[in-house]
Amino acid sequence: MPRKGMRSLCFSPRTPSLSISRQSTSQSSASTNRRRFADSMIEQTIDAASSIIMKWDAETSAYAKVTSLFYESKREALQFIRSVNDLQKTMHLLVSDQESNSEKLVQAQILMQIAMKRLQKEFYQILSMNRAHLDPESVSTRSSLTSARSSTSDLDDDGSPDDEIRNAGNSITEIEEVSSMAMSDLKLIADCMIASGYAKECIHVYKIIRKSIIDEGIYKLGIEKMSSSQINKMDWDVLDLKIKNWLEAEKISMRTLFIGERILCDQVFATSDSIKESCFTDISKEAATLLFGFPELVAKTKKSPPEKIFRLLDMYSSISEDWQEIETIFSFESTSPVRVQALNSLVRLSESVRSLLMDFESAIQKDSSKTMIPGGGLNPLTISSMNYLTLLADYSNILADIISDWPPPVKSSLPASFLYAPESDDSSAPAISVRIAWLILLLLSKLDGKAKHYKEVSLSYLFLANNLQHVISRVRTSNLQYILGEEWIAKHEAKVKQFAANYERLAWGEVLASLPENQTAPITPGKAKDCFRKFNARFEEAYWKQSSCVIPDSKLRDEIKVSIGRKLVALYRDFYNTHKSTVGDERTARLFVRFSPEDIGNYLSDLFFGTASSGSSSTSSSVSSHNRRQMRSPLRV
Template sequence: MHMGECQCVVARLEGGDSLIKAVEHIVKALKINRRNLTNDERKILADLGSQLTSIANMIEEDKDELGLSEVEKRFNTARDKIMNWELDQSMIWDSGSEEVNDYLKAVGEVREVVETLEGLNLIKDSEEDKLLRKTNDVLQTAMARLEEEFTHLLINFRQPSEPGQMSFRSSEEDVIDAGSTLSFGDESVDQDIGGSMSISRNSSADYIIDLVHPSIIPDLKCIANLMFDCNYDRECTRAFVNVRRDALDDCLYILEIEKSSIEDVLKMEWGNLSSKIKKWVRAMKIFVRVYLASEKWLSDQIFEDLGTVGSISFAEASKASILQLLNFGEAIAIGPFLPEKLISVLNMYEVLSDLVPEIDAMFTNVKTECQDVLARLGICVKATFDEFKTAVASKTSTNPFAGGGIHPITKYVMNYIKTLTDYSETLNLLLKDTNEKQSSSPFSSPDKDQEDDDIPTKTSPSNVPSLSAITSQFGSLISILETNLEDKSKLYKSEPLSHIFLMNNIRYVAEKVKGSELRTILGDEWTRKRNWKVQHHAMGYERATWSSILTPIREREDSGGSGSGSISKTLLKERLQSFYVAFEEVYKSQSGWLVPDEQLREDIRISTSLNVVQAYRNFVGRHVHNHHLSEKNIKYTADDLENCILDLFEGAPRSLRSLHKK
C-alpha cells in the first residue's frame, strides 16, 4: 500500500464511508502490498495501530460515562432492598406504606434495568450479559415475594361470609340500611341468608358482598399490574385462582353443600336426599346471586386494567364450585323417578332455569353443562309425572275401605295435584310433548265412552288456553284416580256403601278443584260433571237402601176377603214389623258409615228424611186413623225416625233400642 492509497482511504472515511468498509479496504491492500511497504508506510501503519488502540480505550471509557456503571449501581441498590426482605420473615404489606412503597420502587428499578439491558445487542457471557442474568434472578425473587404477598392479602383480609355476618355493598355504593329485605324470586334474603346485614344493590341487580376488605383492593390491583408488567401473569392469576377457589369451597360449606359423587347421591335414602335438595335449592340462589356475583366483581376490580384477565380468572376460580352444584343436579335427574321426588325436582328445575341467564352472563366455560343439567331435570320431571300416573293406576286393594269415607289415595293424589298447580307454567312447558302423545297413551282415558267426562276439552277452561298441556295431563291423572276408586268400590258387598264411597271421594275431588287454582286449569264444566256424578251416586244410594225397605209401607191397593178392599190387620202388622227390622238394621250399619263433607251429609239426610219419614207418617196415620193398627203396634214415632236419620253417616255404629216405645 502506498501513501497515496492511505490518504485515499482517509479521504473516503472522512467523506462518510463506513468504518468497516474502510478497514476492509486497508486489510485488502496490505495483503497485496505487505512486502513492498516503504519505511514511511510502515511508520504510518504503526501510528494507525496505536491510534486504533487508543480509540478503543476511549470507547470503553465513553460507555461507562454514558451510564452502564450507573445502571449497575441502581441495580445493586434495588437488589439489596429486595434481598433484605428475603431475610425478613414478616410480610411487607404488614410493615406500613413506607416499606411497601420502597419495595415497589426497588422492583421497578430492577425491571427498568432488565428492560435497558434487553434493549442492547449483548454478546453472550459479556459483562453486560452477566448483569442481565443477575437482574432477572433478582426480578424472579421479587415476583415470588409479590405472589406471596398477593396471596397473603387475599387470605388475611377476607371478609366474613357466614349468614348474618355479610357486609353487602355495590359498585354504585348505594348502601341500604341494615335489616332491609331484598327478594330472590319468591323468597327473601332474610330467609335465605338471615341475620342483620348491610345491604346494597349494584346496577346489575346483583347483591354484592365484600369478599375481601375494600381498602386492600388497590394494593391487590397494584401487585397484579406490576406482575403482569414483568411478564409474571401466570404466577399472579394462579395465586388468585388458588385462593379464591378455596374461598368458594368454604362458601359451599357454609351453605351446607357437601361434596358427593353421583354414586353417593344415588345411594341416599329419600329422607336424607330430600333434605339435601332443599339445601341445594337455597344454596344455588345464594351462591350464584351473592357469592359468584361478588366473586366476579372482586376479580374485575383487581384485574381492571388487564383486559379479559378478570373474567378468565373468575371462571377458573369458580368453575369447580359451580360444577359441584351442577353435578348434584345431574345425579338427581338420572336417579329413580320416584313420585315423591317430583316437587323437589320441579323446585330444582325452576331455580336453575331462573339462574341460567345469570350463569351464562358470568361464565363461558360451563354453559353447556348448565343447559345439559337443566334438560335432564326437565326429562326427569316428565318421567316422574308418568311414574306417578302408573303408581296411581296400580295402587290396588284387596279389602274395602272401612266406612266408605275418603280413601287415602284420593287425598294424596288431589293434594299432590293441588301442590303441582304452583308449578303450572313449568309443567305446561315440560309436559307439552307428553300431551301431544296423549291420545295413544294408556292414561288418556280409562273408558273411551267416558272420555269427555274424564279429560277436559279445549274449551275448558277457555280463559286459559296456554295451560292446555297440564289441563289435559291433570284431567288424565284424575280420571286414573277415579278408575282406581271405581275398582275399590267393587270390593264392597253392600251396594249402598259402594255408592257412598264413590260419592264421598268424587265430592272430595270436586271440592279440591273448586277451592284451588285447579278450577282455573280444569274449568267449571269439568267440576259440574263431577257434581253430577255425586248426585248420581247419592240417588243410587237412596234407591239401593230405601226402595226395598219402604216397599212394605208404601200405599198400594190390597185386596181383602170378598173383594171388599179391606186390609188384613195381621198383614199390616207384619209389613210394619218388617219395616222396623229393616230400618233398625240400616240405622245400625249406616250410622257407622262416614260422610265427612258436612253439606253433603246434610243433603243426604234431608233427602232421606223427606222420603222415608213422609212415607212412614202417611202409612201409620192412615191405618191408625182407620183403626187397622193400634197405638201399641207403633214402635217409633215419625220424629223418632227423623232423629235416627240425623244420626246416620257419623262413623260410629248405634242401636235403636233406647228409642223403643214402651
Template sequence: MDSRSQAPLKSSSFSSATSNKATREVDRNLSLGALRHGDHDRRGTPAGAATWEQINEEGEEEDDDGSGEPGPGVSALSGEIDAFIAGHDAGVSIPEATLERFAAAVEQEIAQSEKARDKWAADGKGELLLAAIARVGALASVLAKNTEASAKYASGAHRVTAVLHHAMSFLEDEFHALLEPKAADTCKLARRPASFEQGGHEADRCVLRPPDNAAHSAHAEPTQPYPPETVDRLRSIADTMVGAGYVTECTQMFLVARRNAFDASLRALGYEKASIEDVVRMTWEALETEIATWIKAFRHTIRKGFTTEHDLCAHVFAGRHASVGRAIFADLARCVMLNLLNFTEAVAMTKRSAEKLFKVLDMYESIRDASPVIDAFLSVSANDEPAAGCNSDALTDLKAEIAAARSRIGESAASIFCELESSIRADAGKQPVPGGAVHPLTRYVMNYLKYTCEYNSTLEQVFREHRRRDDGGDNPFAAQLTDVMELLNTNLEGKSRLYKDPALSNIFLMNNGRYMLQKIRGSPETNAMLGETWARKQSTNLRQYHKNYQRETWNRVLTLLRDDGVLTVKGHVQKPQVKDRFKQFNSAMDEIHKTQGAWVVSDEQLQSELRVSIAAVVVPAYRSFLGRFAQTFSAGRQTEKYIKLSGEDVEGIIDELFDGNPSSMTRRR
C-alpha cells in the same frame, strides 16, 4: 366427603385464560426455586454479581439519611433506565454497570422489605418498591427482545433477569399472604391506611360495590372478602406481576385462593361434596336434607357468591388487565358451578318416587333461575377484546352445562309426576273401606296434587319441555292433571263395586267425589288448573250418586207407604194388608237404622244434605200414611204392636244415619 380446607397453593389445574406463555410451576416450594436458591446467595444476589455494598465502595453514594425513603441508588438511576427503555429502538445505550447498579439497588430494597415487619406501612415505600420492580420487568423485557442488546449487556441482562425472578418470588409471597383468609380476617380487624391507593379510592369506601350492570340486578350487595386497602394492594401487585409477564403465576394463585375461599363458604352453609355413588345410596330422608342444603348453597352462589367474585376480579385486575380478571372470574364460576351441578346429575339418577317431586322441583327452579345470571355476566363480557375470548367461552360452556342440568332435573320431575299415574293404577286393593268412607288413595292423591299445583307454572314449563302432548291443549300440565283425576275416578268406581250393597257403593262414591271437589275448590291453584268444566262435571256425578242412593234405599220404603189398590178395596181398608205394611215399614227402618248408622259421611255438609233430602221425602209420606191408617187398629196393645214409630221417631232415625255408630231401633228406644 372431604371437608378439609385446602390452603391456597400457587399452582392449579385450572387453565389460564389470559396467557400465551407456557404454564410455569408456581408451587410455593418450587416457584422460582432454582433462581432463588441456586443462583443467589442468602441475600438473593446472583453468584459473581456485585452487591449493593460493593457498588458503593466503587464510588456510588448510598445517601440514606435515615428518613426511611428508598436509597438514592434506585431513584438516581431510574431516569437513565427509563431513557434506555424508551429509546433502545432508536439506539440509546447505557453503561452495563448502570444496569447492574440498578438491579442491585432494587434487590437491596426487596431484601429490606422482606425483613420488615409491616411491608406495606403508610409511608409510600410500598408504592415506590412496586414501581421499581415494574421498571425491572420492563428493562428485562427490552433486553430479552433485543438480540443485540442481550449480547452487548450479557452480564447486566443476567443480573436484571435474576433480580426480576427474585422480585416476582417476593411478590408471589406477598400476593399469597394477602389472599389467605387469615390475612383477610386480620385486615378486617385492623384497618390500616391504604398505601396502594390508585385512582383516588378512599380507604373507608366499600370497594366491592355492585357496578351498574345487569349482573347485579335485584340482588343484595355481597359481603366483601377483603377490606379496600387489601384489594388495592392486591391490585397493585397483580398489575406489576402481569405487566412483567408473570400472568400465569399471578392468576393461578388468585384462582386457587378464591376457589378455596368459595369452597369454605359453601362448607359454612353445610354443603359438602359427595360422589354420585354416595348420593344414589342415600336414604330419602338423608337425601332430602342434602337437597335442601344444596339449594341453599346453590342460591347463595348465584345470588351473592358470583357477584362478589366478579367484583373482586374486576377490582384486582383493573384497567389494561381487565380481561385477565374477567377470564379468572369465568374459570372460577365454571369450576364452582360444575361441582354443584354434579350433585344434580346424581339426584337425577336416583330411584324416582312421588315424595321426591317437590325437592326436585325446588332444584329445577334454582337451576332455571341461574341462567339469567350467567347471561348477565356474558353481556358484561360481550365487548371483551380477542385476547379474552376464552372468558366468554368458559361462561358459554357454563351456560350449556346449566341448561343440561336443568334438562336432566326437569325430565326427572316430569317422570316422577307420571309415576303418580302408575301408583293409582297399581292400587287395586280388594278390601273395601269400612262404612264407605273416603279411601286413603283419594286422600293421598288429592293432597299430593294440592301441593303439586303450588308449582303449577314450573310444572307447566317442565311438561312443555319434556312431555309434549298431541291433544292441542294450551297447558300440558293441566292436561296431565286432568288425566290423573280421570284415572282416580275410574279407580274409585272399581273400588265401589267391592260393596255388596249398591246403596253403600253410592255412599262411597259420594264421599270420595265430595272430598275431591272440596280439595279442588279449596286450592285456588288446583281449581285454576282443572277449570270450572271439571268442577261442574264432578258436581253432576255427585248428584247422580245421591239419586242412586235414594233410589236403592228409600224408594222401597216409600213403596210401602203407598196405597196401590191393595190397602183399600172399594173404599174399605184391608186390615191384614195394613198390618203387613206397618210390619214391613218397621222392619225396614230398623234395618236402615242399624246398617246405615254405621256408614260414614265425614263431610258435615254432605251428611246434612243427605239427611235433609231423605227426611223431606220419607217423613211426610209416613205422616200421611199414619193419618190414613192409624185408626184401623184398636187403641191399646194392638196399636203399639203395629205402630211403633211416630213421625218424630222417623226423623230421629234419619238424623242418626251416617255417623258411624251402628245401633238398632230397639236399642234406641
C-alpha cells in the same frame, strides 16, 4: 484587500458554507443537552426507585422481612407502585435507545425483579390476611350492605334507633371498608405486576389462594365427588338428606360463593379480560361442575319411592330458577362445561320426572285390589293418588315446562263412558291441565270398577260419591283448582250430586214407598195400622243397613242428611199428624206408632259416622242414647 472587505466576507450570513457549519454545531449541542437531560432523568428515576424498592427488599432488610408494606403505610405503598411504574417506563426507554447505558438497564432489571418479588409477597399477604373480608359471601353482599347502611343512616332524626341497629350499621361500614380497601390494594398490585410483565407470578398466587377458598366452601356445604354406583348403594333416607343438603348448597353457592368470586376476579383483573377469565375458570369450574353434576347422578338412580319425584322437581326448580345467574356468572367460553353440566342435569331430571309420572299412571291402571271399603268410605287409592297430585300441583310451572312437548295421553284404555271430559279433548288446553285431568280420569275409572264389588247398589253409589267428593275437595284446596279450572270442578260436583241422589233413591226409596201417595187422605184404621207397621219395618231395616255407612266429608254428609230428612220427615209428619189418632186410643197407638217425626230426624242425625252406636255431632248424647234404646226395643220383638 481592505480589512473591512475581509471581515464582511468572513462573517457575511450570505456565505453558505459558514452558515451550514454554524447550524450543525447548534443542533449537535442541543442533541447533547437533551441526551444529558434524559440520562439525568433516567438516573434520577432509577435512584428514586432504588431507594424505596431496596428499603422493602426482604433479602437485605429484616424490617421488610416481617412487615407488610400496604399495612404499614398506604402512602408509601402508593409511592412504591408509582416508582415501579416509572421504572418500567424507564426500562422501555433504555431498551429502545440504541445508545442506552447497558449498566443502567441491568440495574433497572434487578430492581424490577426485587420489586416484583415484594409485590408478589404483598399480594399473597393481602389475599391471606383478608380471607374473612374477601370471602365470596362478603364480596357478593357488599351492595346489600351499602343499602342497609343507607337505610340505617336515613332514620328520622327525631327517632331513637336502638343500639343493635347502630352497631349493625357500624359493623356494616367496617366490613365494607375493609373489603373495599383490600380489593383496591389487590387491583393496584395486579395492574402494576401485569404492566411490568409479571402477570404469571400474580395469577399463580391468586389462583392458589382463591381456589382453596372455593374448594373449602364447597366442601363445607357438603358437596363431594360421588359416582353413580355410590348413589345407587345409598338408602333412600340417606340420599334424601343429601338432596336436601344439595338444595341448600346450590342456593348458597349461587348467591355467595360463585357470584362473589366472579365479582372479585372482575375487579382485581379489570384491565385484562383474558386473565380475568383464566383466573375465574381455574378457580371455579371444578367446584361448579361438581355441584351441578349431583342432580344428574340422582336422576339416574334406580330407586323410585313415591317422594322421589318431588325431590327431582325441587332440584330442577332450583337450577331453572338460577339459570340466568348461571349463564351470567359462567359466561366465559372456558366455563361452558359448567353451563353444559347444569343443562344436562335439567334434561336428566326432566326425563326422570316423566318416567315417574308414567309409573304413577301405570300404578293406577294396574291397581287390582278388590277389597271393599266398609261403609262405602274412602279407598286408599283415592287418598294416596290425590295426595300425590296435590303435591305435584305445587310444581305446576315446572311441570308445565317439563311436559310441554309430551304427547297427549292415549284414551283407548278407558271405558267409553269415561271419555267425556272436555279438557282431555281440548287441544288448546295446557299440557299440564290435560295430563292432570287424565290422571284423575284414570283414578275415577278405577274407582268405578271397584264400586261394582259392593252387593248393595246403594252402597256403591255412596262409595262413588264419597271418593269423588274427596277428589273435588283436594282440588278445591290446592293449586289443582287453577290447573283444572272451575268448569272441571262444577262438572264433577254435579256428578257427586247424581251419585248422592242415586244412593238416596236406592237406600231410602222403600221407606218412602211405605207411605201412601196422599198422606192426608182419609183411610180406615186397619189401613192406617198397616201403613204404620210397614213404615216401622222398612225404616228400621233401612236404618240398620245404613248405620254402618260413612261419609267422611262433613259438607256432603250434611247435604245428604238434609236431603233425606226433607223428604222423609216431611212426608211422615203429614201422615203421622193425620192418622195417629186413626189407629185407636193412646195404648193402641203405642203398638203401631213407634216413631214420632222428631224421632226420625234424630235417628237420621246419627247416621253416616260409620256405626249405629256412635255418637252424633248434631244431637245431644242423651237424645242419641234414647233413640238407640227405642230403636233396639222393637227390633228385639
